[in-house]
Amino acid sequence: MTLILLPLAGAMLAFLFPRAGGRLGLLTAFSVLFSAIALAAVVIGDGVQLHLLGGWPAPLGITLRTDGLSMVMLLVAAVVGLGISLYAAVWFRQEPLNGERFWPLWLLLWSALNALFLSADLFNLYVTLELLGLSAVGLAAVAGGAAAYAAAMRYLLVSLLGSLLYLLGVALIYHACGSVDITLVAERLSPSAASRAALALMVSGLLLKTALFPLHFWLPAAHANAGAPVSAALSGLVVKATFYLLLRLWLELFDTFAPQLETLLGLLGAAAVLWGSLQALRQSRLKLLIAYSTVAQIGYLFMAFPLAAAAGLQAWYGALYLVMSHALAKSAMFLAAGNLRRHAGHDRIAELDLVAQRLPLSVSAFALAGMTIMGLPPSGGFIAKWWLLQAALVQGMWGWALVLVVGGLLSAAYLFKVVGFAFTRARGTHEACPVPLSMEWIALLLAIGSVLLGLLVLPPMALLGVGDPFGLALEAGQ
Amino acid sequence: MNVALFYALTGAGIFTLGLHGVIIYRHLLRKIMAINIMGSGVFLVLAGLARRVPAGPPDPVPHAMVITGIVVAVAATALALVLLLRLLDVSGSVVLPDNEEE
Numbered sequence: 377m378t379l380i381l382l383p384l385a386g387a388m389l390a391f392l393f394p395r396a397g398g399r400l401g402l403l404t405a406f407s408v409l410f411s412a413i414a415l416a417a418v419v420i421g422d423g424v425q426l427h428l429l430g431g432w433p434a435p436l437g438i439t440l441r442t443d444g445l446s447m448v449m450l451l452v453a454a455v456v457g458l459g460i461s462l463y464a465a466v467w468f469r470q471e472p473l474n475g476e477r478f479w480p481l482w483l484l485l486w487s488a489l490n491a492l493f494l495s496a497d498l499f500n501l502y503v504t505l506e507l508l509g510l511s512a513v514g515l516a517a518v519a520g521g522a523a524a525y526a527a528a529m530r531y532l533l534v535s536l537l538g539s540l541l542y543l544l545g546v547a548l549i550y551h552a553c554g555s556v557d558i559t560l561v562a563e564r565l566s567p568s569a570a571s572r573a574a575l576a577l578m579v580s581g582l583l584l585k586t587a588l589f590p591l592h593f594w595l596p597a598a599h600a601n602a603g604a605p606v607s608a609a610l611s612g613l614v615v616k617a618t619f620y621l622l623l624r625l626w627l628e629l630f631d632t633f634a635p636q637l638e639t640l641l642g643l644l645g646a647a648a649v650l651w652g653s654l655q656a657l658r659q660s661r662l663k664l665l666i667a668y669s670t671v672a673q674i675g676y677l678f679m680a681f682p683l684a685a686a687a688g689l690q691a692w693y694g695a696l697y698l699v700m701s702h703a704l705a706k707s708a709m710f711l712a713a714g715n716l717r718r719h720a721g722h723d724r725i726a727e728l729d730l731v732a733q734r735l736p737l738s739v740s741a742f743a744l745a746g747m748t749i750m751g752l753p754p755s756g757g758f759i760a761k762w763w764l765l766q767a768a769l770v771q772g773m774w775g776w777a778l779v780l781v782v783g784g785l786l787s788a789a790y791l792f793k794v795v796g797f798a799f800t801r802a803r804g805t806h807e808a809c810p811v812p813l814s815m816e817w818i819a820l821l822l823a824i825g826s827v828l829l830g831l832l833v834l835p836p837m838a839l840l841g842v843g844d845p846f847g848l849a850l851e852a853g854q
Numbered sequence: 855m856n857v858a859l860f861y862a863l864t865g866a867g868i869f870t871l872g873l874h875g876v877i878i879y880r881h882l883l884r885k886i887m888a889i890n891i892m893g894s895g896v897f898l899v900l901a902g903l904a905r906r907v908p909a910g911p912p913d914p915v916p917h918a919m920v921i922t923g924i925v926v927a928v929a930a931t932a933l934a935l936v937l938l939l940r941l942l943d944v945s946g947s948v949v950l951p952d953n954e955e956e
Binding site for chain 2 (some may be wrong): 537
């Protein structure tokens with residue numbers, strides 16, 4: 377509960393006292409991280425934690441539930457959130473007006489994320505989804521300018537469309553089951569026309585919000601035109617939250633309803649990997665390249681659905697590990713790109729003038745984060761993709777394995793393109809703006825975090841298993 | 855066909871009309887209004903199907919959901935309209951530009 381109230385309180389204080397926004401934001405960030413670590417200790421020790429809001433039990437009350445899956449997502453959000461807050465505190469010194477707008481919105485986004493990870497009630501999840509969407513749109517628009525406003529407008533329309541589809545699904549489920557509490561619905565739900573329609577609606581809504589191909593059209597513009605800390609938050613955390621929700625609904629409610637849907641999701645995921653990577657190769661602007669890379673990595677997450685049908689746990693663990701590593705790596709990448717842009721005044725890849733010499737920490741951060749995106753050992757991304765690949769090979773699903781490998785090669789191609797240009801001299805010269813060292817270090821530390829995830833695998837896996845979020849599905853399926 | 859099913863189907867129909875509007879219209883104000891119409895469709899489905907026992911009294915929980923939904927829709931519409939005004943100020947157009955990469 378504190379995890380939701382802390383950033384909410386911070387957001388309101390930052391709104392009332394705009395000039396203290398940075399300090400309030402940092403204070404909230406550290407408090408949220410400590411609360412998350414404390415909660416993780418409790419979860420590891422005592423297992424699944426339940427909290428009934430207001431003391432009202434289900435089905436009337438709203439339950440907050442923390443199991444291993446939620447805890448992992450909360451920790452990822454806390455760590456990445458701290459990094460983004462530290463970075464933003466320095467970034468917005470140059471743009472104090474935008475900074476005053478950033479902090480309340482960012483803290484609201486964080487509280488929405490925490491609430492989403494903790495909720496075990498379908499309608500409460502709708503409210504958190506809306507809060508998440510509205511604050512994300514607000515953040516995307518903070519940067520100002522026609523491109524950012526247009527991208528934010530498109531993002532808002534897509535977000536509202538997704539939420540309404542989800543809500544219609546919730547309406548149908550309530551009618552079928554008489555409750556919106558996830559545990560009760562899981563007991564009462566059976567395949568029928570209404571529940572299949574609800575499944576289709578909710579999955580479509582969440583796919584729109586998670587930007588799976590071909591519903592990804594809004595993502596590149598929105599993520600690329602936002603300020604650096606905002607892009608990191610959007611790509612690193614927001615799309616992961618909607619994927620988490622889809623996964624949770626799938627595992628708890630819909631696991632055995634529609635096997636064809638698994639294949640469809642896998643095919644769309646494969647298309648996303650190939651399309652996103654190819655589009656990323658074509659880009660001439662760094663932030664657009666990174667945004668298309670997000671589109672591709674989201675595709676990997678959805679390829680776990682068909683793989684998990686038979687190989688089960690390994691595929692899900694791969695997907696979750698990718699969520700964790702990608703959150704760290706992609707935010708590091710966007711923060712590093714922010715440094716490069718602040719330094720040069722632009723983000724055209726071909727004109728990264730010897731930036732490897734001028735901003736070595738940022739380029740190293742970008743390259744280390746790239747290891748996760750490529751799936752190069754010993755990063756977290758390698759572990760994730762290795763597990764997915766193993767799941768595919770064990771079942772003899774050569775098609776999926778081929779897409780996984782080709783995706784890795786294409787990511788290597790576009791990443792090496794950027795790193796290559798970092799060593800070349802640009803044709804024209806321009807004034808360089810100094811970049812504070814702290815901003816570079818934050819990007820580098822986040823990137824190192826994603827590599828560390830590849831070396832320290834057992835602790836996150838142990839936490840993930842608490843409460844058996846995936847085993848539940850296996851038992852229910854049998 | 856009983857009354858509840860009639861309301862639900864009407865709600866679904868309104869939802870589909872709104873969905874059509876969001877996709878087809880280019881003027882942003884029409885898109886925003888179409889989203890609101892979709893919302894009305896969903897609320898009609900929620901309230902129309904709100905009965906625990908087929909011939910009993912209405913169930914108040916979906917009504918609470920509808921009220922929450924209306925509040926959320928108001929906030930979202932406010933944000934959308936402000937964004938629309940800003941976009942108009944800055945770019946002079948009320949139509950989203952087609953996606954062009956530079």
